Amino acid sequence: MATWFLIVIYLAFISLGLPDSLLGSAWPVIWPEIGSSLGSAGLVSMIIAGGTIVSSLASGRMIQRLGTGKITLFSCLLTAVSLLGFSIAPSMFWFVILAIPLGLGAGAVDAALNHYVAENYKAHHMNWLHCFWGVGATMGPIIMATYMAGQHSWRGGYAAVAIIQVILVIILLVTLPLWKRVAAKRDLEDSEHTVQDIPREEKAESAFPTKVLRLRGVKPSLLAFLLYCGAETTVGLWGASYLVGTKNVTAEMAAGWISLYYGGITIGRLITGFITLKVQNRLLIRYGQLVTVAGGIILLLPFSASFSMLGFILIGLGLAPIYPGLLHETPARFGKEHSAKLMGYQMAVAYSGTTLLPPLFGLLAAKTSTDLFPTVVLILLVLMLFSVETVNRMLSKPGKVYG
Numbered sequence: 433m434a435t436w437f438l439i440v441i442y443l444a445f446i447s448l449g450l451p452d453s454l455l456g457s458a459w460p461v462i463w464p465e466i467g468s469s470l471g472s473a474g475l476v477s478m479i480i481a482g483g484t485i486v487s488s489l490a491s492g493r494m495i496q497r498l499g500t501g502k503i504t505l506f507s508c509l510l511t512a513v514s515l516l517g518f519s520i521a522p523s524m525f526w527f528v529i530l531a532i533p534l535g536l537g538a539g540a541v542d543a544a545l546n547h548y549v550a551e552n553y554k555a556h557h558m559n560w561l562h563c564f565w566g567v568g569a570t571m572g573p574i575i576m577a578t579y580m581a582g583q584h585s586w587r588g589g590y591a592a593v594a595i596i597q598v599i600l601v602i603i604l605l606v607t608l609p610l611w612k613r614v615a616a617k618r619d620l621e622d623s624e625h626t627v628q629d630i631p632r633e634e635k636a637e638s639a640f641p642t643k644v645l646r647l648r649g650v651k652p653s654l655l656a657f658l659l660y661c662g663a664e665t666t667v668g669l670w671g672a673s674y675l676v677g678t679k680n681v682t683a684e685m686a687a688g689w690i691s692l693y694y695g696g697i698t699i700g701r702l703i704t705g706f707i708t709l710k711v712q713n714r715l716l717i718r719y720g721q722l723v724t725v726a727g728g729i730i731l732l733l734p735f736s737a738s739f740s741m742l743g744f745i746l747i748g749l750g751l752a753p754i755y756p757g758l759l760h761e762t763p764a765r766f767g768k769e770h771s772a773k774l775m776g777y778q779m780a781v782a783y784s785g786t787t788l789l790p791p792l793f794g795l796l797a798a799k800t801s802t803d804l805f806p807t808v809v810l811i812l813l814v815l816m817l818f819s820v821e822t823v824n825r826m827l828s829k830p831g832k833v834y835g
Contacts, residue, residue, distance in 0.1 A: 483535020
């Protein structure tokens with residue numbers, strides 16, 4: 433039963449990744465058709481991310497009331513309906529409206545499943561969970577490119593992904609009793625532990641919440657989460673527009689190349705899941721950041737369009753171990769007694785990076801051009817590297833816990 437249950441969780445994360453890469457890969461042909469502007473994708477992305485923040489912050493209460501299974505089912509249904517609406521949206525107004533339920537659905541399932549896996553499974557499962565997000569994110573641009581290159585338009589691509597989401601909703605509905613049985617087994621195990629079994633430090637934490645933001649290294653760590661999600665989303669949202677506008681690549685080919693970027697994240701996390709059995713997370717995070725910087729430098733160099741493809745792939749491969757690695761390092765870096773609360777802060781800040789940084793580049797590109805894309809991406813990647821290394825230096829020195 434445990435194996436089938438884990439497969440269901442992985443399928444749910446595929447559904448989470450599918451919509452994330454559609455907007456950016458298809459936007460070069462969407463905005464002229466609906467009478468919008470190049471920079472409007474930033475507004476849609478901001479609304480989606482804003483909904484994600486709201487639902488992720490509320491996910492704790494919703495899980496207590498409904499359970500992870502029902503939350504996941506409802507969230508996937510919400511995203512399926514939203515994507516179907518995108519496929520028939522006649523104007524920018526409807527893109528803005530439909531972005532709200534899409535973000536709400538994505539945030540609830542993301543927070544619920546991340547918390548569940550972090551609490552109940554080992555580190556390699558966390559990497560593989562986010563690997564399956566990459567499977568969905570990689571499939572999205574491939575599906576979209578196929579429809580844009582054939583007889584159908586981007587609308588057919590959105591409709592196809594909506595149908596896939598509906599299939600996943602059916603699977604979740606059929607397996608809903610499995611969630612209930614696993615939850616019942618977990619409740620039985622939890623009931624065997626009394627309050628006396630809880631360590632004194634954890635009881636003190638529950639009674640007198642520590643100001644976790646004052647913990648040494650927390651602030652640069654939160655900055656790293658913001659920069660990571662900002663960089664990842666900026667590349668996914670604006671990469672195709674950069675390739676079309678600056679490198680003169682066709683929209684269909686640009687969408688395909690962006691799928692390689694997400695493919696790099698996916699393959700990297702699959703491999704990282706095995707490497708974590710032998711190599712420390714902190715080393716993997718550092719190596720990943722160096723690879724992303726190398727990819728950013730390649731994008732910045734005035735080479736042919738094919739070298740840009742290599743840059744996107746390297747950035748994707750480098751990003752692969754960073755986010756799940758940082759999540760898994762939270763208890764080790766800041767203590768298990770603080771990890772639950774800090775995990776919530778990290779998710780909120782990460783979504784804030786998704787919400788704010790890509791639209792800011794959209795405004796910049798609208799006033800100038802997409803030529804600045806490689807420079808902005810490289811700056812974000814270098815700042816992220818600096819933030820993570822700052823945390824490592826701060827925590828490697830003996831001294832006070834609070835800073």
